[in-house]
Amino acid sequence: MADFAGTWSNENQNTGMITRISIDQQFDKALVHAWGKCRPNNCDWGIARTQASEASNGQLQVEWQYGLSVRKATLTLVERGRLLVRTTVHFSPSAGRSDYDTVDNLVRTLEEASEIHGK
Numbered sequence: 270m271a272d273f274a275g276t277w278s279n280e281n282q283n284t285g286m287i288t289r290i291s292i293d294q295q296f297d298k299a300l301v302h303a304w305g306k307c308r309p310n311n312c313d314w315g316i317a318r319t320q321a322s323e324a325s326n327g328q329l330q331v332e333w334q335y336g337l338s339v340r341k342a343t344l345t346l347v348e349r350g351r352l353l354v355r356t357t358v359h360f361s362p363s364a365g366r367s368d369y370d371t372v373d374n375l376v377r378t379l380e381e382a383s384e385i386h387g388k
Contacts, residue, residue, distance in 0.1 A: 270324040277375035286371045301331045337364035350377045
């Protein structure tokens with residue numbers, strides 16, 4: 270779980286999806302707080318909770334209810350300091366929108382990286 274903990278930012282500044290994720294552990298739960306691209310300010314998706322023990326296989330699976338959609342994401346550590354996030358967005362019928370999938374590459378923020386590497 271320690272490798273997941275911290276703040277992550279999307280490599281793509283022009284993303285239309287996840288801009289930032291903050292991951293923390295509280296007792297036996299992993300707390301994954303996400304923000305998505307909105308204008309003029311990013312949208313707070315809220316905090317998704319899952320079992321921290323899931324992190325032992327290098328992945329966390331979380332789900333956010335946001336507006337008329339459910340966003341299911343798999344967060345995978347691809348190497349130290351890099352996080353791959355695959356998200357499926359499913360809309361309710363009343364939303365009138367098609368479901369879609371995205372893949373985002375996030376990097377640990379500079380402040381977090383400095384603390385980890387002792388810089």
